[in-house]
Amino acid sequence: MRYLPLTNDDRQAMLAKVGASTIDDLFVDVPEIARLNGTIPDLPMHASEMAVERHLSKLAARNLTAGDGPFFLGCGAYKHHVPASVDHIIQRGEFLTAYTPYQPEIAQGTLQMLFEFQTQVARLFGTEVANASMYDGSTACWEAVVMAGRVTRRKRAILSSGLHPHYVSVANTMAKFTGDTLVTGTPALTAEPDTDALIEQIDDDTSCLVVQYPDILGRIGDMTKLAEAAHAKKALLIAVVTEPVALGAIKSPGEMGADIVVGEGQSLGVGLQFGGPYVGLFGCSQKLVRQMPGRLAGETVDAEGKRGYVLTLSTREQHIRREKATSNICTNSGLCALAFSIHMTLLGEAGLRRMAALSHAMACRTADALTNIPGVELVNDHFFNEFTVKLPGEARPVVRALADKGILAGVSLGRLYPAEGALANGLVVAASEMTTQEDITALAQGLKEVLA
Known part of the structure; x- marks a missing residue:
């Protein structure tokens, strides 16, 4: 029996408050074709636990997983070797949490790890600062676009045709609620991205130019010209890195003038995991730090002069910033960020x-x-x-x-x-x-x- 604490009068009062006449009004953004009327066809009303386990195991056996044979998939999620020591260390009591630590006096292990994680990401991206992680690469990308809008007070963002289409899709979804105008396109099967055509789109209303590096086709472009063109129009350059291992071989976006660098950290320490959970990376220049979403872990000393770690900056809606918060991101991907940091530490x-x-x-x-x-x-x-x-x-x-x-x-x-x-x-x-x-x-x- 389901527990339904709300009466019909309660539900009607809530609907009236948000301006909806029926529950169905809350789902108008879901396409009609994706909605289900009635029960799921061919699904039995009940079954024993053992029967369900056998059935689901049979269905799972039809999957071809990453370790079953030759694997050449990429496009934002990559199969790298994760040492067994990563999984061992993340389960230690000093670290085991997927959430943000609020009481520094009992969360020194997690806070120190986040501080070191930020240092690693900043060095990897070539930025002056980095935050204590985001949810994943796609939402980090959108947060960067919104951040650029706050900094420039503009609402037009140019998304390079080489940006991952899933990242573009997330941005388009969120822009419906913010009023931002997104200029997008699709890539051409050419050896190099069309940098000149991208530069021509930058105007005085542009808040930012978003470029993936390497892009969705794997192309590696020099972003120096893009940074110069964006800055000439007082816009920001946002670089998106979906494969952070690449930065062990190629120049970092920060070195080429990117103002904000975001990305997906899955490649380091985090397995493919059927598409998640993953960990978003976010770095920027020092002058933009107070507009950065999420939070920063910092190093300090206590009353006895001993080194300690605290949350230095947390411009989130649940803290004192409230409606002035830079983001509604409510936590960081703490456990995945820890795995990333441990893997990076082991590699050096x-x-x-x-x-x-x-x-x-x-x-x-x-x-x-x-x-x-x-x-x-x-x-x-x-x-x-x-x-x-x-x-x-x-x-x-x-x-x-x-x-x-x-x-x-x-x-x-x-x-x-x-x-x-x-x-x-x-x-x-x-x-x-x-x-x-x-x-x-x-x-x-x-x-x-x-x-x-």
Whole structure:
């Protein structure tokens, strides 16, 4: 029996307060096709626990997981090796929390970790400061756009065509409620992004220019010109990094003039985990720090002169800022941020650079193997661990056919951009230090058979 504490009068009073006549009015933003009328078809009304376990296990066995065979998926979530020590350490009592510490006197371990996490992210991104993490890369990207609007007092943001479409989708959803105007586009299958065309879109009403680095096709562009063009119009440059391991090999966005750098930290310490939970990274220049969402952990000394850690800046709605808060982000991804920080600490700078070099080397081998197949064309030869190839036909059925062979070949651009026929033949392929020569050989052989 369900416990329903509210009466009909209670519900009507609440609906009247928010200006809705019925419960259904609260779901008008959900497309009609996505709504369910009545019960779920073919779902039994009840079953025993054992029967449910057997049924769900049978369904799960149909999945092809990342460790079951050759794996070349990327596009924002990457398969890297996470040492077993990461999982061991995050379960220690000093750290085990997924939430923000409020009482520094009993949360010194977590606060010190967050302080070190911020230092690592700032050095990785080339920014002066970084916060104590966000939910994930896509929401961090949107928070950066809103932050740029506060700083510039403008409402027009330009999102590069090379920005991950899921990040664009999140931004479009949120912009409905803020009144921001987003200028977006879709990428072309070219070796280099069209920097000049992007610069031409910047005007006196532009709050920010958002550029992914490397972009959705794996292309690595020099953002220096973009930063100069944005700053000339008093706009901000926001860089989005979905593969932080790349920054062990290529120049950081901060070095090229990015004002805000955000990204997804999943690659370090956090497994693929069926798409989450992940951890958002956020860094910026010192002069923008008070407009940064989330919170900052800081180092101080106590009354006895001993080192201690506190929440230095927390411009959130639950604290004294309230309606003046920079964001309604209510927590940080503490446990995932801890895993990221531990993995980074275990690697060190030399280890991260080595990991990046191995990932790049395996991607180069993969690209060479695929481009030896007749009809397969490499779109961009300037990449880190992810590149795009153009197949002689639509990529989606090819990906499905290779999955039937136990090979996860990559992400078809037709899946990411279903309405863009010009991208249907594109396939984004990612490799890492976990990719083996046997994996590459299997992918190349499988693709050759499917295309034959």
